[in-house]
Amino acid sequence: MHAKLSASGAHRWMACTPSANLEEQFPDKSSEYAEEGTLAHSLAELILRYNNNEISKKTYSTRLNKLKKDPLYSQEMQEYVEDYALQVWEQINEVKAACPDAQALFEQRLDFSDYVPEGFGTGDVVIIADDMLQIIDLKYGKGVGVSAIGNPQLRLYGLGAWLEHSMLYDIRRIRMTVVQPRLENVSTEELSIEELLDWAETEVKPRARLAMEGEGEFCVGDHCRFCKAFATCRAQKDHQMELAKYEFADSELLDDSEIGEVLSRVDALAKWAEAVKDYAFDQALNHGVHYDGWKLVEGRSNRRYIDDTRVAEVLQKAGYHEIYKPKELQGITAMEKLIGKKQFADLLDGLVEKPEGKPVLVPQTDKRPELDSAEKIKNEFNEL
Ligand code: SF4
Numbered sequence: 296m297h298a299k300l301s302a303s304g305a306h307r308w309m310a311c312t313p314s315a316n317l318e319e320q321f322p323d324k325s326s327e328y329a330e331e332g333t334l335a336h337s338l339a340e341l342i343l344r345y346n347n348n349e350i351s352k353k354t355y356s357t358r359l360n361k362l363k364k365d366p367l368y369s370q371e372m373q374e375y376v377e378d379y380a381l382q383v384w385e386q387i388n389e390v391k392a393a394c395p396d397a398q399a400l401f402e403q404r405l406d407f408s409d410y411v412p413e414g415f416g417t418g419d420v421v422i423i424a425d426d427m428l429q430i431i432d433l434k435y436g437k438g439v440g441v442s443a444i445g446n447p448q449l450r451l452y453g454l455g456a457w458l459e460h461s462m463l464y465d466i467r468r469i470r471m472t473v474v475q476p477r478l479e480n481v482s483t484e485e486l487s488i489e490e491l492l493d494w495a496e497t498e499v500k501p502r503a504r505l506a507m508e509g510e511g512e513f514c515v516g517d518h519c520r521f522c523k524a525f526a527t528c529r530a531q532k533d534h535q536m537e538l539a540k541y542e543f544a545d546s547e548l549l550d551d552s553e554i555g556e557v558l559s560r561v562d563a564l565a566k567w568a569e570a571v572k573d574y575a576f577d578q579a580l581n582h583g584v585h586y587d588g589w590k591l592v593e594g595r596s597n598r599r600y601i602d603d604t605r606v607a608e609v610l611q612k613a614g615y616h617e618i619y620k621p622k623e624l625q626g627i628t629a630m631e632k633l634i635g636k637k638q639f640a641d642l643l644d645g646l647v648e649k650p651e652g653k654p655v656l657v658p659q660t661d662k663r664p665e666l667d668s669a670e671k672i673k674n675e676f677n678e679l
Contacts, residue, residue, distance in 0.1 A: 300503055302407070302416035302455075305447035307518040309502045311530075312511030314522055321523035328436060331367045335376050335435035336402075336419065338362055342380040343401050343420065347387075370635035372435075375476040379433050382474055382481070383420050386431065390424045397424035405455025410495045411503040418452045423460055426467035430456060437477035443484040447499070449473065450486075454495050457488060525567070526574035535560075535567045559658065 299315055300308055308315040341362065345355040362368055390397045400421040407414045420431035430452045434441045443449055449471035457466055469491055472483040486494075505511040513530035525531060538560045549557070578584035579591050600606045610618050624630070627647065631639045654666055 298411075298413045298415060300411045300414055300506055302405075302414065302448045302451040305411075305451055305499075307522055308506040309447055309498065310516055310518045311514040311522075312502055312505040313509050313513055314524060314528075315506040316509035317524040317528065318522065324523075327367070328438075331372075332435045334362065334365050334367050335372055336433060338368075338372065338376045339380055339383075339419065339433050340402050342377065343383060343399075346380065346384055347399060347401070349401075369632045370638075371632045374635050374637060375435070376433075378476045379474050383431055386429070386472075387422060390422055390427075390429070394424040397422060403456070403459075405452050405459065407451050407455040407458060407495075409458060410454060410499045411451065412507050414451065414455075414503070416448070416452055416455065418456060421456045421460075423456075423464055423466070426465055428453065428456055428460065428464075428466045428469045430469070430471045432471070432473050434473055434475040434480075435477065437475070440478050440480050441473050441475055441482070443471050443473045443482040446471065446473065446484065449484070450491060450494060451499070453486075453491055454499075457491065461488075526570040531567060535564050538564060558656070 299319060304315070304318075338359075341350075341355060341358050344350050345352075350358075387397070387399045398421075400423075401419065403418045403421050405416050405418045405421075407416070418430055419433050420429075422429040422431070430449055432449055432452065453469045453471050457469060460466065466488060468485060468487055470483060470485045472481065474481050502511075513528070515530055515534040519525055519528070519531060522528065522531075538557065575584075575586060575589075579586065579589070607618060625633060634642070657663070
């Protein structure tokens, strides 16, 4: 059961306090990505506990074999998680070299309900040494790079860990790190305990109170991405529809600056439209909802063989032999998953290339360098 104000949702309920109440109206939905993340966390915990001599080799092997039976397990996952565990382990060793009494705790329940009603979460790794408390969080996803800077989830974990251990240790500083092995992303924020507590007191407490009571203003932003109310939130709809209200110039064709305006909104608009379509489809299919002017019908489908072996037998008997497709290699991503990233790199060194990508139009903020346009190249050529 999730807390209403979870640490992982804190960036959302802190920015848009009424979202917590809205989200309660929707069931929890698991996704393959979430399940994959859970499996990666179990694997990481197992490796770390074994490294830390908390479990025997036999227990480790038995549990590992069990995890390997999960259909979402892959050699690639094993390598990424080992990568992460190695980084954690290096950190623990470094800390222990300076402070032999340092403690490393894995999958700790962290309670921060002094600041957030019913608030708790699970910290992947907590390291306590001298005056420093560290939180390390594994992010197995690779959709978006996660930064530790100003990250409320990590700060709340830090707060929970501090609340738990401050009686026994004189903790002065807190360091929070995100490790995202599939993006080779490691990001750290370090705060003094005063800074953390000031943030908790002045920002978390009041926002949590509003969120708990369903008060405050709706606020649309990046935090809407995984909001359960995304498809049906009115504030979201109003925001997306603002494009329609733009004061476009009074001429028959849009000018370049107007097209620029449309471009800057169109991806978010398309994502929202897709979410509304998915939501409506689910409602119609699974909950019998009827939308005026819409109906459920059977989609188009392609013919398929009922029994491949039988089909082959019949055709071969009839004298047809060229009935199989030529053998095809697995795609690069699937192959990496199959044999693992390292093995892939070793064995296929020099046999994989990355051709030039086709030009794409992206926002100015994108990190990739700007391409010269055909027009510019033509002009430069004419100037020679
Ligand atoms: S979709 Fe965005 S604006 Fe709407 S409730 Fe969720 S977080 Fe708030």
